[in-house]
Every structure is written in C-alpha cells, then in structure tokens.
Amino acid sequence: NAGVTQTPKFQVLKTGQSMTLQCAQDMNHEYMSWYRQDPGMGLRLIHYSVGAGITDQGEVPNGYNVSRSTTEDFPLRLLSAAPSQTSVYFCASSSIGGGQETYEQYFGPGTRLTVT
Amino acid sequence: AQSVTQLGSHVSVSEGALVLLRCNYSSSVPPYLFWYVQYPNQGLQLLLKYTSAATLVKGINGFEAEFKKSETSFHLTKPSAHMSDAAEYFCAVSFTGGGNKLTFGTGTQLKVEL
Numbered sequence: 039n040a041g042v043t044q045t046p047k048f049q050v051l052k053t054g055q056s057m058t059l060q061c062a063q064d065m066n067h068e069y070m071s072w073y074r075q076d077p078g079m080g081l082r083l084i085h086y087s088v089g090a091g092i093t094d095q096g097e098v099p100n101g102y103n104v105s106r107s108t109t110e111d112f113p114l115r116l117l118s119a120a121p122s123q124t125s126v127y128f129c130a131s132s133s134i135g136g137g138q139e140t141y142e143q144y145f146g147p148g149t150r151l152t153v154t
Numbered sequence: 155a156q157s158v159t160q161l162g163s164h165v166s167v168s169e170g171a172l173v174l175l176r177c178n179y180s181s182s183v184p185p186y187l188f189w190y191v192q193y194p195n196q197g198l199q200l201l202l203k204y205t206s207a208a209t210l211v212k213g214i215n216g217f218e219a220e221f222k223k224s225e226t227s228f229h230l231t232k233p234s235a236h237m238s239d240a241a242e243y244f245c246a247v248s249f250t251g252g253g254n255k256l257t258f259g260t261g262t263q264l265k266v267e268l
Contacts, residue, residue, distance in 0.1 A: 042197075069254045078163065080244060080258035081198075088254075096255075128197055132254060140186045140205050140253025145197035 040064055042146035044129050050152045051119040059114040059149050061129030068134045070112040071143075074098065074125040081128065087112055088134060119153045126150050156181045158247040160259035168267050173217075173232040175262045177245030180226065186253030187228040188246040189219055192261075198244065204228060205253070215239070240266045 071086035083096030161176040187204040202213025245259040
C-alpha cells in the first residue's frame with residue numbers, strides 16, 4: 039500500500055514550457071485534490087475531484103488543468119509555465135465525508151517546481 | 155467571508171514547556187476543523203480533527219485541541235514539548251459538507267529549544 043505518490047520530486051522548467059505533475063493513490067479514494075504551498079501563505083487549493091470524470095476549481099486554478107479518467111490518477115497540467123508558478127505542489131486524497139463524518143486527507147510527498 | 159487565521163508564524167518553546175498554537179476561523183456555522191503537521195521536506199500528516207462529537211479532541215503525539223464556539227477558536231496544545239515536535243503546523247477548516255474541501259491557515263513554525 040503506497041498511499042499517495044507524486045512524480046517527479048523535483049522539476050525545473052523554463053517560462054512557457056508545459057508539463058504534467060503526476061499523482062496516484064491506491065486507497066480507492068473518491069476525493070482527490072491539488073494544493074500549492076508558498077512561504078507564508080499555507081496551502082492553497084488549485085483543483086479538486088470528487089470522482090472519475092468530475093473536477094472543479096479551487097482557490098487558485100488559473101494556469102492549471104486537471105482531468106480524472108480513473109479513480110487512482112489525478113494529473114495536474116501546467117499549460118505554459120510562469121515564474122509565479124514556482125512552488126511546492128501537493129496532491130491529497132480521501133474518502134468523501136457526509137453528515138458529521140469526515141475523513142483524513144492523505145498527502146503525497148510533494149513536487150518542488152522551479153520556473154526560470 | 156469564511157477564513158482561517160493562525161496567530162504567530164513562528165513560536166519558540168523550551169523542551170518540556172507547554173505548546174500553544176492558535177487558530178481562529180470566521181464562519182457563521184461551525185465548520186470541520188483539523189490540525190496538520192509538516193516535517194521538513196515531507197507532506198502533511200493529520201494530528202487531529204473536530205467533527206462536533208466532542209469539544210476537546212485528542213490527537214497523535216500527545217497533542218490536543220479544544221473547540222470553542224463562542225471564541226471561534228481551535229487552539230492546539232501539548233503539555234510538554236519534545237525536540238521531535240519541531241515542525242510546521244497548519245490549522246485547516248472545511249466549510250462545506252463532508253469536510254473534504256480544506257482552507258488552510260498560513261502555518262506556524264514551532265521551534266523547540268534545549
């Protein structure tokens with residue numbers, strides 16, 4: 039049971055390049071999400087998904103695309119990288135809560151992205 | 155607007171001293187509340203969560219938090235700090251049903267000194 043895995047761990051891009059950050063989970067979780075972490079700003083939600091084929095925007099979606107074709111995978115695409123997207127990106131997954139029941143979100147180890 | 159605030163971006167305590175990390179939220183209804191810890195170069199790990207079952211919540215590693223509705227607070231405490239507690243701590247809140255969509259505070263870096 040690997041939990042949430044992310045690849046790559048580190049990436050350097052030039053402005054204008056595109057790339058995909060990979061995220062996979064093996065816990066059969068319906069809910070998956072992407073956050074970016076910047077110093078002094080905590081984690082901010084980029085996009086999230088409540089199941090295969092269903093995605094929605096979070097707080098800071100501009101410049102990022104997602105899709106969810108399977109329960110396990112939730113890739114994040116940077117269409118045209120900008121220096122402002124230099125950050126640490128975390129993927130998380132959990133079961134979907136309801137009523138008074140809520141579930142722990144499991145975080146991946148992160149991808150450190152630098153855009154020059 | 156719904157928000158979460160952590161007072162103090164850096165907190166320093168002596169080993170064995172009380173740890174108190176503050177978290178306040180702004181919402182018209184009690185949300186789901188969480189504390190996460192992040193060790194250097196790692197992802198986040200859940201310390202504890204509040205879901206209205208009890209106002210005092212016990213978590214891992216000796217941490218606990220008390221939900222105070224009148225103060226809209228969910229402060230994290232530990233009676234006696236250990237060197238291994240040095241990390242960054244995040245308060246997170248979910249204002250939506252099911253508690254999945256999280257809004258994070260800006261984090262508090264805890265330093266533990268001998």
